[in-house]
Amino acid sequence: MKTVLVLAPNVKPYPGGAEIYISNLIEHLPAEEWRVICVTENVPEIKRKNISYIPLIADIERIRSNKTVTWREMYFSLFDQLVELENEKIDIIHANSMEACIIGKILSIQMKAPLVATIHEHMPELKSFGRGRVGLIFDNLAPDAIIAPSSYYFNRTAAYGYDESRIYKVMHGIDAEEFTGFRSKIDLRKKDALNILFVGRVYETKGLYYLVKALVNCDIPVNYHLNVVGPITDASYKEKIDDLVCEYGISDKISFTGAVSPDMVKEYMSASDLMIAPSLDEGFGLAIVEAIFMHIPVIAAKVGGIVDIITDRKEGLLFEPKDVSGLIKCIQTFISDPAMIKKYEKNAFIKASALFRIERMAKETAGVYRKVIKKWEN
CATH class of the missing domain: 3.40.50.2000 (Glycogen Phosphorylase B;)
Structure with missing residues (x-):
């Protein structure tokens, strides 16, 4: 059984389409022979077989302390909470947001595992320094693949100039x-x-x-x-x-x-x-x-x-x-x-x-993981 490391800022019951998407996927990946380690801020109370969670919460006091360098803590202190991952064999990393891609790229380099991403943010180019944000994710960090949960996301990613051969449209699925x-x-x-x-x-x-x-x-x-x-x-x-x-x-x-x-x-x-x-x-x-x-x-x-x-x-x-x-x-x-x-x-x-059933989404996503790993290994 291979292991996917999921980086999700939030999961259910936190409201939102991105949170429902990744939560449903996590819950159904074990049926596709995947072990899941999910790094998230709000760890769910219900435990499931082959799914483990690592809480990742910003230490505000540490960031604001006059004994630390604030900018350094803002960027890198989260990694101090992930030391247990250093002993894990991770086969692929799945980032579920733009900010998760930044963490994901550092982990990808360290753990020598490919990075895939699902970007749910609406029109990030219109936010402050939006062109820079988009350029960082799609040009510089350049995940090994983008999973697009609709035609809208596929077309948007392609419009950003990302290689279409590395965009996989896997339609959003729910627990019907x-x-x-x-x-x-x-x-x-x-x-x-x-x-x-x-x-x-x-x-x-x-x-x-x-x-x-x-x-x-x-x-x-x-x-x-x-x-x-x-x-x-x-x-x-x-x-x-x-x-x-x-x-x-x-x-x-x-x-x-x-x-x-x-x-x-x-x-x-x-x-x-x-x-x-x-x-x-x-x-x-x-x-x-x-x-x-x-x-x-x-x-x-x-x-x-x-x-x-x-x-x-x-x-x-x-x-x-x-x-x-x-x-x-x-x-x-x-x-x-x-x-x-x-x-x-x-x-x-x-x-x-x-x-639009979650079972199909999990099966197709697992298929994307296997394709990306095969390309990575070759």
């Missing part, structure tokens, strides 16, 4: 049984209403403002209620939405839950008739796949990795991002043609079952 087998314990449905669901952080990129604008301008012949499930991470953006809600007097039709547990997300999904994902940019669309496995029809913006999940008028309805009139037409189609929507829902479930 968590959703297909979910049994609700709480009745969250609004009676005699169309229950609409939005899942995601409340900030500009998720496009919630355009969904609310569509709802207030759409002549919906039935009562409706929108549940916004996710943390509010941009207060000024939330105020902009509140102003719109107040202007049209629909505060009784929208609920903001804030951050909730994964099980509560499932509860809200089970209470929903329709999910709408109006994102302006989306690396994949994890919540969409989760909703599909719970047989919820989806309307979504035609952006990023969402097009891997939904083909317009085949697995759901798509509209152009920021196109309020296009979204309104999709909502009207959903209401007026339930038979067609049921067909889309069925098609989506069949597609998700074939492409």
